[in-house]
Amino acid sequence: MSPKVEALQRRMAEVNAFEAATALMDWDHQTYMPPAAGAARAAHVSILSRLLHEMLVSDETQRLAEEAAEEAATDDEKALVRIVLRRLEKSTKIPASLVEEKSRVSSEAHEVWVQARANNDFAKFRPFLETIVELNRQEAEHLGYTDHIYDALTDLYEEGATKKGWDAMFDGIRQPMVDLVARIKEAPAIDNRFLFGDWDIDAQRRFTEMIVEAIGFDMKRGRQDTAPHPFCTNFSVNDVRLTTRYQEFLGSAIFGSLHEAGHGVYEQGSPQEWDRTPLSGGVSLGVHESQSRTWENIVGRSKAFWSRYLPELKRSFPGLPDLSLDDFYRAINRVEPSFIRVEADEVTYNLHIMVRFEIECGMLDRSLEVKDLPEVWNEKYRQYLGITPPTDSLGCLQDVHWSGGMIGYFPTYSMGNILSYQIWEQLQADLGDVDRLMADGQFAPILGWLQEKVYRQGSKYPPNELIHRVCGGPLDPKPYLSGITRKYEGVYGLASAV
């Protein structure tokens, strides 16, 4: 390796150590930390984040990156330098005072939001949201953009993304999804009540650990714990932490675990030699979500998967009735327009995202005033989902993102849904009868294909380039649309719309 690139890599290993520390502190916060420890933990994370930021924007790091840029020879070295320079550019453009103010306001706004949601009190949250929108506007102006103010912010979460790109993505699916939901609403409802009960916690733990190991999550290089809001984090390629939760709905644990394990196998799939460097780990939120959704939905909600695991599920949960595979398959793929995004099914999910995306754009470009948010929110839910949230708690107050200062994040969820089907189409073309493999519990070829094409690439290529390399073209909603339509016509016995 070029000595200058090596020097930059050493500096980034220091940055990585700070990140590992704050990530572990966050994992611990959400899993095991005692209730009274919050203030000290917040102080520690805040100090370490500041020291990390100071190290990152220092002249020394800038110098190391510029020198490395001149010497970088191999593709990997050039990629490493490119990733660092992009990060330095973002970090140095935003003044430290704005970073601090946004962090302070978000922290306060988050507490207020928790109260406001609990008490259905939008008026209380409104001034904080107004400030957050204003601070995000300022941030966007510092970052710069040529077309729409949204572009500057969403690029932070998904490199290369723009409002125009998201518009095109949503335009491709909006009407077909609204139509599909309407057709499903006409069909007889599916009964899934047998999935609700007082399920044994230990049995849920054992079953979910069994299936995430079955698909290839390596428990020697990771583990699963419980958290109120499941997430996946990692401190190295050899230390990937899943979380899940055990609730009345048996699917919460199963699909929560598979979802996080999808993120997990992506992280575990980076090359060992890239560990603790900027090349390691999933490349963007959207590509990451494509993998969580692949294992949760395309694999985990398939008939083939359950033809293998339903018998074991019945053995693990004697309280289940003697279900047929068809009954079970239909129950876990039940579609119903509902108020809460995180509980939404695969078909209505993107409609929840569209509402948020359109509102974010409006708040940023001032075509929508924050005071009108509840009204606009509810109107869009009527339009897309045919239902009206009875309260703001079940409406515009439900998500944590805005209270945390994050605007521009939501569309990456839909990108993940769409991309998951697009990548799966390629996988099927290469592997042939994938349903057969799943029914046989043969996940190694499936995981192996994804590792080779996606996971082993780490963050080397920008997301758009990775998608081109894997799929031979840009993000394309067609595989998603045809896949979802075919699947749910089957689930609901609808006449083919094609």
Added chain:
Amino acid sequence: MSPKVEALQRRMAEVNAFEAATALMDWDHQTYMPPAAGAARAAHVSILSRLLHEMLVSDETQRLAEEAAEEAATDDEKALVRIVLRRLEKSTKIPASLVEEKSRVSSEAHEVWVQARANNDFAKFRPFLETIVELNRQEAEHLGYTDHIYDALTDLYEEGATKKGWDAMFDGIRQPMVDLVARIKEAPAIDNRFLFGDWDIDAQRRFTEMIVEAIGFDMKRGRQDTAPHPFCTNFSVNDVRLTTRYQEFLGSAIFGSLHEAGHGVYEQGSPQEWDRTPLSGGVSLGVHESQSRTWENIVGRSKAFWSRYLPELKRSFPGLPDLSLDDFYRAINRVEPSFIRVEADEVTYNLHIMVRFEIECGMLDRSLEVKDLPEVWNEKYRQYLGITPPTDSLGCLQDVHWSGGMIGYFPTYSMGNILSYQIWEQLQADLGDVDRLMADGQFAPILGWLQEKVYRQGSKYPPNELIHRVCGGPLDPKPYLSGITRKYEGVYGLASAV
């Protein structure tokens, strides 16, 4: 607060954030970390430790401390500056190259020691121990001393301690303890076999959590997990982590939990306003050990304590026979000279420490060559405990400390034993019938007394000054000797030696 002292405190809060990060990484390592994550974890800890050290020995920190020293006005401010200056002095005297070499050698030696102990292969460990002794000698020369080379090192673990002081301490107890052990060996052995079994893990968890909460460990500001070698750590006064282990011997979990909870209530007892400052937390290893031993031995192995908790223990573990309080009390206070320090009873424990202390002094002042260690070790075991270790694994290879580079640490264990009785004597003088309180499960007055006299003082006073304040004089083996003698004459039905 004086602005200069405040500036120093802000700097030390940054140091504290690094310490919290590495402490959490260590806790996680010993509790939940996946097996393959070791290399990345070691790299992260090593980088953060280096950055911490660089921050500590920087000119900026030195300047802040010197300026604060001029302005410090209150007792608390002066204490804070004193603690920081002592730490800076120690840290700056040792060259970074020596710190790094010792860290590297210790890390390697630890791995070799694990193998050597498993294979009873002292020859393999010997060259590493020789290097460690040599590096410790160099460290001592950099730190400086006036009397014996041991003084420089042991002062790192126990401020103000010297070989001469430890000699005096051990001289005060050596012969009486050897004599007491000999008298006990003449008495009929106590049967404790009923304490060994396949005890339900969950019942052990519930019972130990119940008793540590009963004595006053606050689970809102802490928690208990399991670890192969139990320890207590903390990241703030409101985040104190205990660990325990569940083994065939039921006492492992019970006395392990009480021991760590003793460390824990000491840490939880620091004033809230000192949190994340150098004033917070237990003052030294010896004083800390006095509190773990108080709750483990003086409280946890008392008849009064079990008059309260034996019925609950029997309910929790139906596999126990229908014991009398006397039978149980005698069983948990069984004395038997044995090879392994960490399994030693309260009476023989200090004899194990004396062996190590004398050997450490000899290795450092070159009156003992490392190659002769096994022979000298076994000879001292014969002399003090009347037994000969059959292997080096059960002899001089048993402890982790030397392989980790630590020489000068062991005597603090004995100091803890001795000091626990000395402080308890004061407590009894103030509180009256303490047995009555324990039998009634009334630990609040006991904990309250210790909090007021010891825990709330944090690290404000040097250990010797704290002992004077609490006990009215220096460390004194008499209360320990008379307490232990009286107790075990009772347990073994010996005629009073007095």
